[in-house]
Amino acid sequence: MASSFSSSSSSTVTIFFFVAFLVASFPSCVDSRGGERSFGFAGLANHSYEASGRHLLVQEMNQSEEVQDVTHGYMTNHELEKAMKKITYRCANISRMYSIGNSLMGIPLWVLEISDKPGQEEPEPAFKFIGNVHGDEPVGRELLLFLANWLCDNYGKDPLASIIIKNVHLHLLPTMNPDGFSLKKRGNANNVDLNRDFPDQFFPQNNDEQPRQPETRAIMNWLRENHFTASASLHGGALVANYPWDGSKDLRKQYYACPDDKAFRYMANLYSHFHYNMSQSREFEEGITNGAAWYPIYGGMQDWNYIHGGCFELTLEISDVKWPRAEELPVLWNFNKASMLNLVASVFKSGVHGRIFSALSGQPLPAAVDIKGINYTVKAGQLFGDYHRMLAPGQNYEVTASMPGYFPKTAWFSIEDEAVNVDFILNPVDGESRKLKPLENNCKCGYGGMQKSEMMLILTRNHLQVSIAAFAILGFLLFLFRRRINFRIPNSRQLVTHKRALVP
Ligand SMILES: *[C@@H]1O[C@H](CO)[C@@H](O)[C@H](O)[C@H]1NC(C)=O
Numbered sequence: 278m279a280s281s282f283s284s285s286s287s288s289t290v291t292i293f294f295f296v297a298f299l300v301a302s303f304p305s306c307v308d309s310r311g312g313e314r315s316f317g318f319a320g321l322a323n324h325s326y327e328a329s330g331r332h333l334l335v336q337e338m339n340q341s342e343e344v345q346d347v348t349h350g351y352m353t354n355h356e357l358e359k360a361m362k363k364i365t366y367r368c369a370n371i372s373r374m375y376s377i378g379n380s381l382m383g384i385p386l387w388v389l390e391i392s393d394k395p396g397q398e399e400p401e402p403a404f405k406f407i408g409n410v411h412g413d414e415p416v417g418r419e420l421l422l423f424l425a426n427w428l429c430d431n432y433g434k435d436p437l438a439s440i441i442i443k444n445v446h447l448h449l450l451p452t453m454n455p456d457g458f459s460l461k462k463r464g465n466a467n468n469v470d471l472n473r474d475f476p477d478q479f480f481p482q483n484n485d486e487q488p489r490q491p492e493t494r495a496i497m498n499w500l501r502e503n504h505f506t507a508s509a510s511l512h513g514g515a516l517v518a519n520y521p522w523d524g525s526k527d528l529r530k531q532y533y534a535c536p537d538d539k540a541f542r543y544m545a546n547l548y549s550h551f552h553y554n555m556s557q558s559r560e561f562e563e564g565i566t567n568g569a570a571w572y573p574i575y576g577g578m579q580d581w582n583y584i585h586g587g588c589f590e591l592t593l594e595i596s597d598v599k600w601p602r603a604e605e606l607p608v609l610w611n612f613n614k615a616s617m618l619n620l621v622a623s624v625f626k627s628g629v630h631g632r633i634f635s636a637l638s639g640q641p642l643p644a645a646v647d648i649k650g651i652n653y654t655v656k657a658g659q660l661f662g663d664y665h666r667m668l669a670p671g672q673n674y675e676v677t678a679s680m681p682g683y684f685p686k687t688a689w690f691s692i693e694d695e696a697v698n699v700d701f702i703l704n705p706v707d708g709e710s711r712k713l714k715p716l717e718n719n720c721k722c723g724y725g726g727m728q729k730s731e732m733m734l735i736l737t738r739n740h741l742q743v744s745i746a747a748f749a750i751l752g753f754l755l756f757l758f759r760r761r762i763n764f765r766i767p768n769s770r771q772l773v774t775h776k777r778a779l780v781p
């Protein structure tokens with residue numbers, strides 16, 4: 278099912294279904310997402326957070342104590358920073374480096390952005406990889422440098438590298454936990470497991486932001502400033518692609534599906550099947566698992582990304598051995614290379630994408646995008662009104678764009694092998710729109726100068742596409758009609774005198 282990803286061309290189907298829904302009430306903006314939540318088990322929650330959270334992986338912690346001279350051949354934090362800088366010199370036009378904060382011990386949390394327009398906002402999806410969340414799982418931080426170097430070397434040469442760099446903003450944080458790495462332990466310098474330090478949907482007492490670790494806060498702020506479509510964090514100690522939910526409401530180990538279960542299973546399968554042998558796992562069917570079905574965790578980064586960051590995050594366990602000999606790193610890169618590249622490309626090559634504009638001013642709208650039957654809202658970007666939403670292929674969907682002050686619009690489409698593009702032009706509700714200040718401004722300038730020509734451009738484009746579609750349908754009908762006539766000619770010969778009217 279994922280094999281189509283290897284194709285280099287990526288024509289997107291543009292659908293222009295405009296059906297105005299004259300619905301009286303408008304859905305209000307949803308600011309927290311996810312499955313049903315109820316906190317009716319607070320008594321239980323109090324004692325079990327520590328138990329099931331921090332000390333869950335006893336096995337893994339014992340393993341990390343044996344770690345001795347394993348760092349040999351791995352980059353130190355300082356060497357990692359230098360390697361990242363080197364890429365920004367070597368591929369200056371497609372990369373930049375920035376820090377999202379400091380670790381507890383003051384090491385900058387460096388991010389490498391790879392894109393044909395690094396640092397500029399574009400109406401494109403963004404993807405992030407986070408490595409080394411656990412200090413003693415360093416394979417990911419090295420693989421992200423392999424990935425960055427490979428993209429840098431192959432831009433303009435390899436079609437997949439070019440597709441990613443042109444159409445996606447890729448952000449790589451090789452180490453989220455540089456202190457844990459240098460201390461060769463799982464937690465950060467405070468001994469806190471960073472993948473248990475995020476606010477949790479089932480534990481409201483974990484919602485206070487102040488006592489959080491600096492590394493956790495850096496990630497949370499990063500997601501407030503950037504809109505990532507999807508992401509993955511890289512771990513070690515197993516070989517499996519793990520997807521939300523990580524926790525279950527009643528704390529039991531069980532399959533606990535999030536609203537986008539199908540899209541997540543699609544993404545996890547994509548990773549697993551492009552991997553050298555992840556899908557051959559004997560422990561996990563197809564090499565993928567729902568987090569809570571494996572073991573429930575609370576305060577994890579993955580669920581927080583999906584609920585609060587609008588970001589579809591996977592937790593990838595990429596090597597059975599947490600700290601393999603450095604000589605094995607090139608092999609591990611080869612095992613994961615196709616998976617990593619195709620997962621990044623999937624934010625562009627699958628799902629539904631588009632832009633949303635106001636019919637009145639032509640301005641982009643940060644509208645809400647909802648899929649019927651999936652209780653999860655994706656928001657369009659403020660600057661370009663662009664949205665990017667992961668969806669499982671092989672299905673029909675109904676998408677609705679809505680924005681306070683505008684009539685919502687709905688379109689229908691199906692996703693097969695490629696991404697689908699659905700743009701919307703929303704009509705303002707008369708009277709209602711005048712109450713909104715930004716629209717009032719747009720109203721005044723909307724009919725003159727730049728704004729108008731922008732609007733005309735959009736409308737013309739819209740008409741053009743509708744005309745093309747109408748023309749195509751007409752052509753097809755004509756084709757069918759002719760076939761029908763040709764087919765009829767032999768046996769209608771005797772009837773010709775009687776049924777003359779049939780012959781055009
Ligand atoms: C949808 O999800 C929200 C939480 O994000 C929840 O409060 C609400 O009850 C859910 N609605 C349905 C119909 O399941």
Ligand SMILES: *[C@@H]1O[C@H](CO)[C@@H](O)[C@H](O)[C@H]1NC(C)=O
Pocket residue numbers: 516554555557558559
């Ligand atoms: C995958 O291949 C590696 C290297 O040959 C091996 O060590 C590992 O056990 C394999 N895993 C699976 C699930 O087949």
Ligand SMILES: [Zn+2]
Pocket residue numbers: 410411414511512513
């Ligand atoms: Zn881990």
